[in-house]
Amino acid sequence: MTLSIWALDGIGEVRAGDDLVALIGAAVADSLDDGDILVITSKIISKAEGRIVAAADREDAITAETVRLVARREYPGGVTRIVENRLGVVGAAAGVDASNTDEGTVLLLPLDPDASAREIATGIRSLTGREIGVIVSDTLGRPWREGQTDVAIGAAGVHVFDDLRGTVDASGKPLAVTQPCLADELAAATDLVKGKASGRPVAVVRGLARIVGELDLPGASSIVRPAERDMFRLGTDEAIAEGREAGYAEGYADGFSEGRAEA
């Protein structure tokens, strides 16, 4: 089995109100096969949806997109906020993006990338007659490792996990907790051909028909781990501050009564 991955030429600049199914459909022409997966950079979906706000509001835009502050760090040049956004995705600046946009504007993430993925997959399936899948990708930093990788924030018609729990490895032992995140791996793989500055926001992956399926498969929202089950629901400094405040109050109460008793 060989995987082939290429970026589509000819999508061009996307503007509010553009019909992405028509644009992508024209770019793929009749080149798609059953089982192909389209990986679409979320930026062009945001642009088609008109999710553009004035850059003067960047910090306000981040705040509006934020469900929960995870960590915050001030630098000489500004501040970085790691937040959980409306979609449950944890990342810097809630996905509010100032690159690849017109001067003076920033781009918000698509309103509902799983719904966008489903809409585009439905349209492209109908246009081409091919059973294809769609992933919507975004670029995320990560703890402990420098740089960024692309991950999936939307998906339709693709199994986002290769659920190996219950299967056995080559030596016959159960692969107890192994659940490769195919959707994130597809997003990462296609970043290698799309590039950030090339103006080629859509890539095709051929060779994984086994993971393409019905349009009502769970979307990328199923990748989000709820904060209460996460060991890193707060940044270290924020958690230390939270603990310190609670500890101070407890210590003060204990110390106060001990001090009074001793006096």
Added chain:
Amino acid sequence: MTLSIWALDGIGEVRAGDDLVALIGAAVADSLDDGDILVITSKIISKAEGRIVAAADREDAITAETVRLVARREYPGGVTRIVENRLGVVGAAAGVDASNTDEGTVLLLPLDPDASAREIATGIRSLTGREIGVIVSDTLGRPWREGQTDVAIGAAGVHVFDDLRGTVDASGKPLAVTQPCLADELAAATDLVKGKASGRPVAVVRGLARIVGELDLPGASSIVRPAERDMFRLGTDEAIAEGREAGYAEGYADGFSEGRAEA
């Protein structure tokens, strides 16, 4: 540009002392081109290096491989430790692995995956006359997102980052902090063809000759972000406990003197 990715057949079971250059060389035969990248599952390097210990020592093995405990959580069935290992990589169980190993044994990570990558790249270049790159991959979970992806823990002859800092995007604005981690994206991409249970631990990526270079390029150790620069250097519960302890002591001292003064 099309990227082609396939897994090599015929590597078979690797045993301590096996010559990986000879094994991989036989599997690639004369199929490699200049600019190809081999992505090798770390397990087979560990096996060739004889990094196998008795499973009775699993917790001891994890402790021995651990430089720093990041987070710890107890479950009904046991305990999960997220730790920084010898290599600076933060992950569950320090990479100590009980899958794909003989019953009663666990596998440690390679001693120095960057050195292993360099050794294999040197050997394969010499054997085939092709200027190839090598990535050593491992499977890691991550905060905030379910499932795992493969990442790079070793690299040689490959630019591990696509350093876009200083370049501009399609609309002419600087891509200030963008630094895609190519090595991790390559590892993720090849997991899609290698599979966890298939016994095909080596994949070839063709089409990225532009990122293949000298063997003394920085290895995967350059991906590691030092803990002091990381916003998630401790798990949330661990950081809260640390803060609480410090806060309690401060509060107690303040409360004690206030209480005595008031009495």
